[in-house]
Amino acid sequence: MAALPSTPAQVASAVDLxxxxxxxxxxxxxxxxxxIEEFEAPTEPLVFIVGAPRSGTTLLTQxxxxxYQIGYVSNLVARFWKAPYFGLLLAKEIRDSERPxxxxxTSDHGFTSGYEGPHEFGHFWxxxxxxxxxxxxxxxxIEAETINGLRRECAAMQSIEESRLLFKNLVCSFQVEFLAxxxxxxxxxxxxxxxxxxxQSLLRCRExxxxxxxxxxxxxxxxxxxxxxxx
Numbered sequence: 001m002a003a004l005p006s007t008p009a010q011v012a013s014a015v016d017l018x019x020x021x022x023x024x025x026x027x028x029x030x031x032x033x034x035x036i037e038e039f040e041a042p043t044e045p046l047v048f049i050v051g052a053p054r055s056g057t058t059l060l061t062q063x064x065x066x067x068y069q070i071g072y073v074s075n076l077v078a079r080f081w082k083a084p085y086f087g088l089l090l091a092k093e094i095r096d097s098e099r100p101x102x103x104x105x106t107s108d109h110g111f112t113s114g115y116e117g118p119h120e121f122g123h124f125w126x127x128x129x130x131x132x133x134x135x136x137x138x139x140x141x142i143e144a145e146t147i148n149g150l151r152r153e154c155a156a157m158q159s160i161e162e163s164r165l166l167f168k169n170l171v172c173s174f175q176v177e178f179l180a181x182x183x184x185x186x187x188x189x190x191x192x193x194x195x196x197x198x199x200q201s202l203l204r205c206r207e208x209x210x211x212x213x214x215x216x217x218x219x220x221x222x223x224x225x226x227x228x229x230x231x
Contacts, residue, residue, distance in 0.1 A: 021079055028083035036085050036156035044158055046183050047166045050173035051191030053218040054201035058107045060191055061118045061168040065103045071161035072168075073124075074101070076115040081123035085156040091115075092160055109205060110170075120169045135171040136222035139178040147182055154183070170219045 080087030101116045128150045129137045158165040205217045
């Protein structure tokens with residue numbers, strides 16, 4: 001008898017969850033709006049882990065979660081990108097509060113295993129930042145309504161654990177100025193690694209996941225249109 005899938009990757013390979021999860025998010029979005037309407041801004045500082053890809057941001061995230069009482073977005077919560085407050089409530093309800101989250105200290109290019117592993121929450125950030133060819137979005141292009149909505153959503157999420165809320169998403173590295181203005185108490189942790197090793201690791205990723213070395217891998221900075229033409 002074949003073993004049942006136990007990790008998000010195994011489940012996704014066995015069943016295409018994209019369509020039902022999209023529908024679930026659309027159904028939950030109005031409920032989320034009603035649940036968070038009383039919130040205005042986070043009462044505790046948000047923590048953003050930023051830096052270049054392949055610089056150790058995932059490992060640092062795992063270390064912080066394992067050592068401190070801090071809110072974060074897990075693989076389970078990330079499924080509710082249009083209703084993250086609901087997702088965090090659900091995760092807290094099913095979590096064993098007698099032990100630290102089982103986040104582990106391994107990952108596959110930023111992807112972690114298990115429902116408690118940390119997630120970059122890419123779909124959530126795409127809701128607020130209108131990415132086009134690159135992941136850079138000019139702060140002046142973000143409307144006030146969007147800013148207020150993001151503050152309210154993050155305030156609701158932060159209230160679940162009544163502690164600091166941790167985000168790790170490399171696209172936030174391009175939005176530090178905007179995020180610092182939107183959340184004046186925010187803390188930014190900048191991971192640094194020797195650029196030679198970052199470049200080497202990215203080159204290996206291109207070889208492993210792309211058809212050839214010249215094809216781009218990971219986040220796209222503002223200069224991407226020019227950089228992609230270079231060797």
